[in-house]
Amino acid sequence: MTTRRSPITTHVLDTALGRPAQGVGARLERQTADGGWAALAHGQTDRDGRIADLLEPEALELGTYRLVFDTGAYMRGTGRPVFYPYVSVVFQIEREGHYHVPLLLSPFGYSTYRGS
Numbered sequence: 818m819t820t821r822r823s824p825i826t827t828h829v830l831d832t833a834l835g836r837p838a839q840g841v842g843a844r845l846e847r848q849t850a851d852g853g854w855a856a857l858a859h860g861q862t863d864r865d866g867r868i869a870d871l872l873e874p875e876a877l878e879l880g881t882y883r884l885v886f887d888t889g890a891y892m893r894g895t896g897r898p899v900f901y902p903y904v905s906v907v908f909q910i911e912r913e914g915h916y917h918v919p920l921l922l923s924p925f926g927y928s929t930y931r932g933s
Contacts, residue, residue: 821873821874822869822870822874822915823869823870823871823872823873823874824872824874824876824877824913824914824915824916825845825871825872825877825882825884825915825916825917825918826867826868826869826871826915826916826917826918827843827862827867827868827871827884827917827918827919827920828862828865828866828867828868828917828919828920828932829841829843829862829866829867829886829891829919829920829922830866830919830920830921830922831866831895831922831923832921832922832923833897833922833923833924834895836866837862837864837865837866837867838862838866838891838920838922839862839863839864839865839866840861840862840891840894841861841862841866841886841887841888841890841891841920841922842859842860842861842886842887842890842891843859843860843861843862843868843871843884843885843886843887844856844858844859844860844884844885845857845858845859845871845872845882845883845884846882846883846884846885847878847880847881847882847883848880848881848882848883854883857871857872857876858871858872877910877913878910879910879911879912880909880910881907881908881909881910882907882908882909882910882916883905883906883907883908884905884906884908884918884920885903885904885905885906886903886904886905886906886920886922887902887903888901888902888903888904888922888927889901889902889903891922892924897924898924898925899924900924900925901927904920904922904927904929906918906920906929908931916931917931917932917933918931918932919932
């Protein structure tokens, strides 16, 4: 039996603590023709800071996507200040494949990149 993985995955690392960020909520959305956003999926990072099952493979369409991370709830849960209550990462999918969108997070900064 072959397991088909989600075409969009994410990983959140807490760079200030030097470990995966467990329990970060995230939602995946796709931009609609009128410029709005359609919710597709949501999840929460596991012990390793990953969400590996956001989207069924056949649900991937070309277009603009957005991952919105609930960083405020995560920071409050760790007893640290909240400067960015959420982080929104918008990215373009122009061909089929696997898209890994990591988030590196600290109380007063974040960065992202296309992972593998």
